[in-house]
Structures are given as structure tokens and as C-alpha cells.
Amino acid sequence: MTVAEFMAKEIRRRGVEYAFGIPGGEVATILDALHQEGIEFVLTSHEAGAAFMADAYYRRTGKIAVVLATLGPGATNAVSGAAQAYLDRSPILFVTGAVSTDLKDVYPHQILDHVEMFRPVTKWSQEISADNVGGALHEAFAAMQSFAPGPAHIDLPVDVALQIVTGGLTPNEVGSPGADDKSATLRQIVAQVDSSRCPVFIVGLEAADKKTRDILRTVVNTHKIPVLTTYKAKGVLEESHPLSLGAIGLSPSYDKIAVEYLRSADLVMALGVDPVELRSDWLAVWSSLQPIGVGQDCRRFPGFPFSVTWSGHPGDFLAGLNALATSPHRPTPDASLERLRAQHQERWHAADERTATLRAGILAPHHILRVINEQCSGAIVTIDTGAMRIAANHLIHASHPNQILQSNGLGTMGYALPAAIGAQIAEPDARVVALTGDAGLLMLMGELSTGAARRLPIVVIVFVDQSLSLIDLKQSRMHYHHVGVDVFAPNFAGIAEQFGGVGFISGSVEEFRQQLEMALSTRDRLTIIHVPVDPAAYDALM
Secondary structure, three states: OEEHHHHHHHHHHHHEEEEEEEOHHHHHHHHHHHHHHOOOOOOOOOOHHHHHHHHHHHHHHHHOOOOOOOOOOHHHHHHHHHHHHHHHHOEEEEEEEOOOOOOOOOOOOOOOOOOHHHHHOOEEEEEEEOOOOHHHHHHHHHHHHHHOOOOOOEEEEEOOOHEEEOOOOOOOOOOOOOOOOOOHHHHHHHHHHHHOOOOOEEOHHHOOOHHHHHHHHHHHHHHOOEEEEEHHHOOOOOOOOOOOOEEOOOOHHHHHHHHHHHHHOOOEEEEOOOHOOOOOOOHHHHHHHHHEEEEOOOOHHHHHHHHEEEOHHHHHHHHHHHHHHOOOOOOOHHHHHHHHHHHHHHHHHHHHHHHOOOOOOOEEEHHHHHHHHOOOOOOEEEEOOOOHHHHHHHOOOOOOOOOOHHHEOOOOOOOHHHHHHHHHHHOOOOOOOEEEEEHHHHHOOOOOHHHOOOOOOOOEEEEOOEOOOOHHHOOOOOOOOOOOOOOOOOHHHHHHHHHHOOEEOOHHHHHHHHHHHHHHHOOOOOEEEEEOHHHHHHHHHH
């Protein structure tokens, strides 16, 4: 069996069903082997787009996908996608083609050290050979799926792909972890919960799964404990729940409100919170709060200390808490919750004031986001990076984990469109809506061809303000010159038609509402809604 055939069989045996990317001559052998094993290949327009698709696919299915890239520029393009997966804790297997081993040290064309290039943005990176392929694949999958999950990288020289395997599957022996009696720590925490009058949960990325969701609602209802989530954990408790306090992490104005509430609590419990989700301002906040930490490894980041730590899955902790805690006579914190919600509303009133007088045909972005929240309650929503993302996270409510998909740890622009494609491939019958700014869409607009080729009915809503609004706002506040932030925005509705889709331009909120309703009913082609917006509202949210 050749190395490529062995790799494909082993990758398929581990549940991989899709590979995304752009082929080159150096990966033709492994591409054919993957095809022979029934792994479907999705041709993309950019390797970073391929990685974003794989990321969204994993978030919706829990399954690892492959990103395939050729040597040189293919590999360098894929590095941003690996960085996204690394900082958002997504296991993706990157496979790059490499020059023949006999040319590696004597010929320079397109030759880079792929292994060293990927090493800082993956959990594992190695060149494959005929005698190490089995053990290497085992190590790659083990690294991807261990805590914290993340990407791995295999570099496959073109001649090695055709060589006969000389080394079998030889996994390293992994000893079973010693029994860690966590019951005493759990009882200690339960005692604090029972004596607390104003506890609160902060729920993060590690807890953004069905296991946590299934028990969290019971604990919240039984023990009257309100919930804040990070942006990546939105929906672990449905945000329509009366004890859901919304999301934290990126908006200075909203975070200020949340921190005020946290300081009034007498017990803060962080469930699966990863500091990669938070702005650096949270360093000082965390040190002063000293919350209880629950997760696989709460000691990874010394800048985020905990008073007590419980090591394990947050869902298991909640099950133990629910079984032991009594929470005697704790009232629902109605007054403090109403105060917090009133402060939230003040931010939106301020946004309304900033957009009170708009030119005809120019809309307020938060009015559009409210319509999206009303009409897309069951849809998967991907959100690009920028000022609009912060507003969207506080106006669009999620009802289950990973309903809202976004780049948070890396915070890269260009994510929303390819992520929507990955989510739609994962769930063909779902409604998938991508929210992006004009600049974000322009970065990876070529992926419209990927969606069009598969006739995916994604809905792309483009907030067109012809500006890098978040940077423009920062320049203004720092009293810098307005420079380098103006964007030329084409007619995106017309572009939709060129890709075989349907395009609209919104002239009013009501017109947008009707267009979105039509877009959501379309099942055989993409729709782009071009929405001219005034970014002035964002100032109230930052």
C-alpha cells in the first residue's frame, strides 16, 4: 500500500467525510486516494476559505475535516486558516504537498519549510515518511482531539506519497490518567453555592456543546443562577431565557455593564471559559473577581486566576452541582436583572439617537439586525469580523450552541461567507445566513463560486458602509487622521446574479424585511441582500 493510500484509509477510518481546498500537482496523489476512500472534495477559491469552511463544518457536526493545499503559496495561504482553527480550538487536519525529497536541499523554486511555518499555529506539525506514517497519523489525531482541541499539519512530499508503507500503525502507549477524586472540591463549591445569595455563571467556549446545554437549563431554573456567555458560547442557554444576561468579551460598553453586575455578585463561576475569547481589559477584572474555575485545565493561563478549580467537563460539574446543591430560599434576582437590561436598552437608545436623521436609502444597522433576529430564529448565522459583529452579538439571540458561528480567537475578516458554505454542506436542509461587511465579503468573495457550484441556498446580507468602520471609529477616538479606511463597494446584488443567484438592494427596513423573507424561502440558489447602512450607531456600542 502506498503512503497516500494508507493515509486516506486511516483518515476515512477516523470518520473524516470531507476535504476542502485547492489541488496542485504535489497533492494529486493524496487527492485521488481520498476520493477512492469516499471522502468528498470541495474545491474552494482560497485555502483560507477552505479552512473557514472546515471550521464551520466541525462546529455544526463535531467531525474533523481535511484542508488540502499544494506547496508554496497554497501552504502560505492556508496558514491564516490554521491560525483561525488554533485560536478558536477547532480540530482540522491540514495536509500540504511538498517537493520531492531529493530536491529539498538543492532546488529553491516554491520551496519553504512548511513544518516550521505551521508549527506556531498548530498543535502538531510533521513531515510524513514511508516508515513513520502510521505513528504520525495517530499523533496528529491525538493532538487534534486532546484538550484544548486544535489543528494538526502533515507535510507530504510528492515522492513519499507514492512510496510503499514500511512502518505500520504504531501509536504511542498512553497510560490511563490516575483517578482524581474531585468530590471534595465539588462539595466545597456546592457549599458556596448554597450559601450564596447572588451567584452567576460565565459560560465559555469549552462548554459550548449539547452536553452542557442539556443540564445547564435545569441548573439555572432550579438554583436561580443567571448566565453570561462569551460570544462563542451563545445559545448554551437559550438567550430568550429570563436568566440569560447576554454575551461578553469584545464590546467595551456592554462589558462595562456586565462587569458592574459581576462585581455585585457574591459568587462567580466560570464554566469552560477560555481567555482567548476576551479582550485584554478582562485581565484586571478577572484578577479582582477570582471566580471558581470549571474546565479541563483552568491553570493554563496564570493571568486568569481562580479561587477554586474543578477539572473536568463543565456538563459533568453541573450534573454534580444539581444533584447536591439545595440553594435554600434563593430569590430570582429580578431587580438586578432589570437594572442590567435597562442599561442595555440605553445603549440602543443612544444608537437610535445617532441615526435619527438618515439620508433616504441609508439604514441603521441595528434596525436591520433586529429584523434578522425576528426572521432567522431557527437559522444558522455566520458573522464576519468588524463593528457589525459586536452589534450582532447583542441583538441576534441564539437558542442552541454553535448556532452563531464567528471567528473570535483570531478575529479574522473574510470568515462569514466560507463559514456559511461549510455550515450548509454540513446541514443541507438548514437555513444558513451570512452577515458580513462590504470589506469582509470582498476579501474572500471568490467563495461565491464555491456556493454557486453546489447550488447552496445561503443568504448573504452585506452591510455596506464603504468603510472599515471599526478602525475608522478608533482613529476618530484617538484623534488620528481619517486614512486607509475607505472601501469601494460594488453593487453586490448585481454580483449575485453573475453567480446564478438572486440579488436585492434594500431601500428601507420594511423592504429589507420582505427581501429577507423571500430569500429564506429560496432553496436552490444563493441570495445576496445589499444593505446600505450608516455606521454612526456603532459608536454607542464600543
